Amino acid sequence: MALIVHKYGGTSMGSTERIANVAKRVAKWARAGHRMVVVPSAMSGETNRLLGLAKELAPGKLTPDYYRELDMLASTGEQVSVGLLSIALQAQGMPAVSYAGWQVPIRTSNAYTKARIDSIDDQRVRADLDAGKVVIITGFQGVDDEGHITTLGRGGSDTSAVAVAAALGADECMIYTDVDGVYTTDPRVVPEARRMARISFEEMLEMASLGSKVLQIRSVEFAGKYKVPLRVLSSFTPWDIDLIEEAQSGTLITFEENEQMEQAIVSGIAFNRDEAKISVLGVPDKPGIAYQILGAVADANVEVDVIIQNVSKDGKTDFSFTVHHNDYAKTVDLLKDKVVPQLGAAEVVGDPRICKVSIVGIGMRSHVGVASKMFRVLSEEGINIQMISTSEIKTSVVIDEKYMELAVRALHRAFDLDQPAAAA
């Protein structure tokens, strides 16, 4: 008998028929003796519908007062979901009670539309679980210290589910989604990609931040911080699938590093097309240039990913970094107008047609030569590496966008990711 948190996305909650199926699945788990907490998203399309209405009324409004009202508005989507799911469970003869974030309460910061969870009171939820009820809690939202409704930003329901699981010390947080797990890489690019039965938090973090969009990255961070075992699994399996089979399906994201995980040197290949490369060339090499360049960029609220500064030559150096596509033009303009004249640099060049490909694996910690194998594979395919960035468990390269598929497939094969793992 375990305490389990289920999270269902908007597609799973998309119609009364689907909600009834979610209720049947949850009831199956409850009848098997588990204490169940469920965090559903808004019905698919609902959040966009609500925000669309707001946009019609106030195009281009960007004040805190406006964001407060957006949260007031958007939070209703999940409230509808929890009410309906509770009703559906009751119709199955399963006692259930729903709560909005403020009723739990889930306390957050007051940063409307992108609040962070500060604390969760588990008292009320525990009392209901003790009374044999399934407890259903709105995802995506909470309440600030002054009683204003806040939301956590897109995908925030994943974070809500993990935070609730952490607060309750749940045995597992099961995220039902439209994919059946985490793959070694995107199966649309590499048909041989395999679903991983397990992956470590560190690896999942790298995979998530590098563009594998299975889970919201904050939810993974949260799970890692509070050591909540997290499982990603398909919401498309029939609700009456055998419970043991369901409990072992998908991908378990775990903080336990077992032997098997040590064996895999590279667990997956991540890639990201959303970045653009910018270089400031001929920068006089003196202390503080990184700050002068990136400080200006940060002041403009542009996030920087890969950063490279090479050794200088003739007292000049080149400084390169990547930003999101959407920030490319703005950043280049900023550098040309302000930074280059100030620094006395030669020029700014950039390229939005790049991509980042990364190999991720906890085994890289203890195995040398993994990065060099990556570089060799790319070289054999005639792919020029433009930038390199490494961390303890990943190596990323920036290459021409047109080679992306080629690079991912070659690396997937070279690191034996298309072979079944030794043990599953």
Next chain:
Amino acid sequence: MALIVHKYGGTSMGSTERIANVAKRVAKWARAGHRMVVVPSAMSGETNRLLGLAKELAPGKLTPDYYRELDMLASTGEQVSVGLLSIALQAQGMPAVSYAGWQVPIRTSNAYTKARIDSIDDQRVRADLDAGKVVIITGFQGVDDEGHITTLGRGGSDTSAVAVAAALGADECMIYTDVDGVYTTDPRVVPEARRMARISFEEMLEMASLGSKVLQIRSVEFAGKYKVPLRVLSSFTPWDIDLIEEAQSGTLITFEENEQMEQAIVSGIAFNRDEAKISVLGVPDKPGIAYQILGAVADANVEVDVIIQNVSKDGKTDFSFTVHHNDYAKTVDLLKDKVVPQLGAAEVVGDPRICKVSIVGIGMRSHVGVASKMFRVLSEEGINIQMISTSEIKTSVVIDEKYMELAVRALHRAFDLDQPAAAA
């Protein structure tokens, strides 16, 4: 500079275009220097849509746990409205803030789907008004002592608006609706019906309870109890109508009995087709029969309106009353199965094809002969009176349904209601 509460119905909030118009109207009042509180209903159709989803999931559920979830669900409709209206006001450059019932808080009983307001905390609202903001509060809902969301039942937003006005000591509560005021009778039946510029609370109560569906009756009771001046006016006038003209339009429901009101003997004619008549015949006339009959009816949760017991003859009497159409069959069965055998009465007869027509007027208090004039008028039209019931300011008769229009028109004419009032 006054404190004014505006209430807008679902039709007025039915689209973003209409919400923008509501915002412009409210902003006009605020710019004229008034402190504004607005209580909007859910967008038209939204509450029915939400309850329809619940019904699909749990047809026929009727437990308190189910009603709790219905309130969780249905309350979102108004929350969407307040968020959107606040956004629309901000887009007009008017500072605004929205609150759900629980945020104010509006405290209610825990009777889900038909809760009653216990108290309203005015602190938060006053602070926002002091800060120059328009405050927008969800109608129809509140929160019970344990933090569960409750709703007040259909039409509850009227009651919310009046309760908020009472708590704030508002100068006037203006109910914007799809009619432009209270009429001497239904203009669809009597084209000569006139809008009343003023009506007393007592009269309005009788008119409302007798089937003039302009306002929810509880809102009128509330307004009378807390002496909140209430104005019913049209939401279809252009938003930029002159403010003074708007402030004097519609019908003011007032607790001040001025001279002019004393002059009108009969203010209006109300009627109701929703009732059915039931008679228990040949009841042995002994103490306690009224209780034996109506006690059983009340135990079955059937509300009784007009009640008549005539003098007995040969130790037997006939006992008649009216109930809502929907309760007719159930009540007749109940009486036949249980009450008639117990009482030793002769039989139960009934007629669902009746209607109730009432003359209402505060002037009836001090004028004799008003009721007999009513009976004479009906007699001259050849209309048989089946039951009579009177109160201090109204006289009701039950007649055959087919004579309803005839009776209403004749009475409207006979009491000079088609003539303009002496002063408007």
